[in-house]
Amino acid sequence: MQNWEALKQTCHSCTRCGLCETRHNVVFGIGNEEADILFVGEGPGEQEDLQGEPFVGPAGKLLDDMLSIIDLDRKCNCYIANIVKCRPPRNRDPLETEQDACIGYLRNQVALIRPKIIVCLGRIAAKRLIDPDYRITRQHGQWVERNGIWITAIYHPSALLRDVSKRPETFEDLLSLREKMQEIGAKV
Ligand code: SF4
Structure with a gap:
């Protein structure tokens, strides 16, 4: 496991997969490195890049x-x-091979942050972190515990922009997240 500085340096110069050829910036992550809550999306879009x-x-x-x-x-x-x-070019889903090449950085981030809760933002992250057969439409908001970390998934914000009818369900999922935070004493 690398410390934060070494990990950021390695990641910012990474050429482990083909996405390095078209990126403008590596999008490492942002936030409190000692937070109890970690949100995980699938990958950067145009503005993020x-x-x-x-x-x-x-x-x-x-x-x-x-x-x-x-x-x-x-x-x-x-x-x-x-x-x-x-x-990923034109905002396509990241390929399995690209996810495999990159997932070590996220694992290292999880090991350093040691979150109590991980919230997957959308289908791709849920399939990778919860279950390869995950169905976001049916399973969003459900909780699983893995190695002492509580994990759930909610709709990706882009999906909520495209389809506002999903927003009430997501509001319920956010309330469930707040309940879980209180239940396990996550710091806010
Ligand atoms: S493995 Fe990750 S950081 Fe490295 S080039 Fe691919 S997407 Fe970028």
Whole structure:
């Protein structure tokens, strides 16, 4: 396991998969490195690639609004990362091979942060971190415990921008997240 500085350096110069050829920036992650809550998306989009920060632009604004409902803020009490750190061209899903190449960085981030809760943002992260057969439409909001970490998934903010009818369910999932945070004494 690498410490934060070494990990960031390794990641920022990474050429382990083909996504390095088209990226503008490696999007390592952002937030409190000692937070109890970790959010994981699938990978950077166009704005994230240009700015080097996860979840910026309209989807990021919506995520920030969602977090504020349950008193979370990327600047102080949670951490946000992705399964792959470089943008897949034209925002396609990251390939299995790209996820395999990159997942070690996320594992190292989890080992350093030691979160009590991981929230997958969308289908790709849920399939990778919870179950390869995960069905986000049916299983979002459900909780599993793995190695002492509580894990759930909610819809990706981009999906909520495309389909506002999913927002009430996500609001319920956020309330469930807040309940879990209180239940296990996660610091906010
Ligand atoms: S996506 Fe991950 S594995 Fe691929 S080049 Fe970027 S940092 Fe390296």
